[in-house]
Amino acid sequence: MLFLGIDVGTFETKGVLVDAEGEIVARARRRHGLSTPRPGCVEHDPEQDWWAGLCEISAELMHAAQGSRLGAVGVSAIGPCIVAVDEELAPLRAAILYGVDTRASAQIRTLNAALGEAEILRRSGNSLTSQSAGPKIAWLRDEEPEVWRRARWFMTSQSWLVARLTGEVTIDHGTAGYFHPLYDFDAGAWDVTGCEDFVEVGQLPRLGWASEVAGTVTRRAAEATGIPVGVPVIIGTTDSPAEAVGSGVVDEGDVMAMYGSSGYFIRVGDEPITHRELWAAPYVFDRSYVLAAGTSTTGTGTRWISDLLGITDPDDDVTFARLLDLAHESLPGARGVMALPHLAGERTPFQDPQSRAAFVGLGLQHTRADLARAMLEGIGHSAAEALLTFARANVQLSRVVAVGGATRNDIIMATVATVTGSPQHVVGSPGASYGDAFLAAHGIGEIPHRADAKGWGEATRVVAPDPRSFEQLRSDHQDFVALYRALAPLAARRAHRFLEVADV
Incomplete structure (x- = not known):
């Protein structure tokens, strides 16, 4: 049984096919672009930079997997990003990237004044920064109201990709934890109190853990990716936790x-x-x-x-x-x-x-x-x-x-x-895609213990203080x-x- 891991990074998408022992059977990579339309704004085209790359890599790796059974798929990506989509999961604009995109400074100031910095820290476990996804949704309301009004969902990169694969709109707790101030850190739940003027809980994905199965590959997604219909897809996470697991x-x-x-x-x-x-x-x-x-x-x-x-x-x-x-x-x-x-x-x-x-x-x-x-x-x-x-x-x-x-x-x-x-x-480490494969195997019970990940990542050298x-x-x-x-x-x-x- 093999496991497919795919990670969408800032400049490229990588994928691996791995067996349950952590041995890599095949790997693939695709470069993609990055847009900086104006100072402080860093964006990706979800269709071209995320979905197209995933489809190409999946097709290549599925060709390499011929004759083997695919157990599950794990996807990670940069984040937290904000991609506003309609009811059909079609992006309404380019995706706003993680902390390197600094456009929402004014919205951070407004939210700090409205909610209070102490309350934001209490609820989110964090102060608002350019890494916070919540202010970027508020930016859409303020700066692109037509897009904001049409949005059925506010998602992040891997949650949108998993939704395209399965039809299920989900997000892991780890990534949701960066949607400050919309996530209650202690409760492990969405809380949009004081933010109802720019987002509703119903516009945010269903919460779960990264290795939980979100759904299975739909026929439409199978035709685009080459992944067999019905293969389980886990909820996934952002690239850094996935890479940590794989290391x-x-x-x-x-x-x-x-x-x-x-x-x-x-x-x-x-x-x-x-x-x-x-x-x-x-x-x-x-x-x-x-x-x-x-x-x-x-x-x-x-x-x-x-x-x-x-x-x-x-x-x-x-x-x-x-x-x-x-x-x-x-x-x-x-x-x-x-x-x-x-x-x-x-x-x-x-x-x-x-x-x-x-x-x-x-x-x-x-x-x-x-x-x-x-x-x-x-x-x-x-x-x-x-x-x-x-x-x-x-x-x-x-x-x-x-x-x-x-x-x-x-x-x-x-x-x-x-x-x-x-x-x-x-x-x-081969990268976050390697951790995605581990989480996929863990999610369907093929690898029962998280401690088994320590056998997947071994140090090649140690750089000591000079x-x-x-x-x-x-x-x-x-x-x-x-x-x-x-x-x-x-x-x-x-x-x-x-x-x-x-x-x-």
């Missing part, structure tokens, strides 16, 4: 550090914990919880600096190898150059969508290598500051499991490990935080002025 992050105190297009860090626990600077949500299993942090720029920063320095190759692996080789021509500390990599604002702990990137300390003696190293170290400092937020919240981290493309970058990894003092246990650069990087990190605080007021003024000009 074996299931025990109390385990942390998954996902270094992808952005950075995401989730700490698993058996008890709910809330903190103003971190995101609290249920995990994928009943009576399990996460406390999470995120950064806005990781892989997007390496891509941007590669383009800027003119070293981009059609093969991404070649591009990033060139970038790393160039950065190694410099020294730890980048010979005095520091980069603030806030190309799309920043999330934990600053929660500042208006922050912007900067290089400081440049002199005539500096080279392209110094710029490359400064950006890579800046990405590392950004991730380290997010991880250090757990310590400030008095939350113990027992093991940090590092996954994602940037784990191949020894400068980023060494910076994070050295600044935080936490070794990075690098797992060569004593040779300890003093340099620890001192640099203090300057990194000070740089953000010094530039934040200027960035906010310039962002406001730029938006005024854009409006004209």
Whole structure:
């Protein structure tokens, strides 16, 4: 029996076929686009970027599975996103993406004033940030009322894909936990009190746990995807919890550090914990919880600096190898150059969508290598500051499991490990789709225990703190935080002025 896992990421969709022992039988991937129609807005086309990619990957993997029985399907995707759909599940506009989309700042202020920040924190276990889905629904009401009035459902990425596969409109508790302030963290239920002017409970998907079966593949979906009619499809979750499961992050105190297009860090626990600077949500299993942090720029920063320095190759692996080789021509500390990599604002702990990137300390003696190293170290400092937020919240981290493309970058990894003092246990995970396959097998009872996931994710190497650069990087990190605080007021003024000009 095989299990199909599919994950829709920011820039590509990946799929795997896996057996019950975790052995990968086949894999596939498809690139897709990303739209930034105006500052602060980041979108996907659900039909082209999500559904078409899922259909292509499913068809390819089903061809590879000929002669084998498919036990179940698991789907994950970026989130929380907002896709407004009609009664037939047709999207009414492009999907509004997760925390990298910062358009709803005004709605956050309005909701904070109307409900009270203390009440929002009590209900949601979280403060409102760009990662919150609720304000983005309010944005649709304010800015695109025609779309808002036509919406039958407000869904997220994987919930819409699962609905297209099964006809069932569902969402997992873990993703719903980011629909603040619409989800009651303690009760594990929707609560739209004070938000009835922009959403009704009946417009939100049915709640369940990630590995619960949402429904089975319909005939129409089977024709589009090649997946046999009647195969069970689990409710699924967002990409980061799915990747955590596939990396074996299931025990109390385990942390998954996902270094992808952005950075995401989730700490698993058996008890709910809330903190103003971190995101609290249920995990994928009943009576399990996460406390999470995120950064806005990781892989997007390496891509941007590669383009800027003119070293981009059609093969991404070649591009990033060139970038790393160039950065190694410099020294730890980048010979005095520091980069603030806030190309799309920043999330934990600053929660500042208006922050912007900067290089400081440049002199005539500096080279392209110094710029490359400064950006890579800046990405590392950004991730380290997010991880250090757990310590400030008095939350113990027992093991940090590092996954994602940037784990191949020894400068980023060494910076994070050295600044935080936490070794990075690098797992060569195939990605969130691998965790989706585990959850699918778990959901139909083929793999009965969640602890079995630990056998699926094994560390390939450990990046320990570097004593040779300890003093340099620890001192640099203090300057990194000070740089953000010094530039934040200027960035906010310039962002406001730029938006005024854009409006004209």
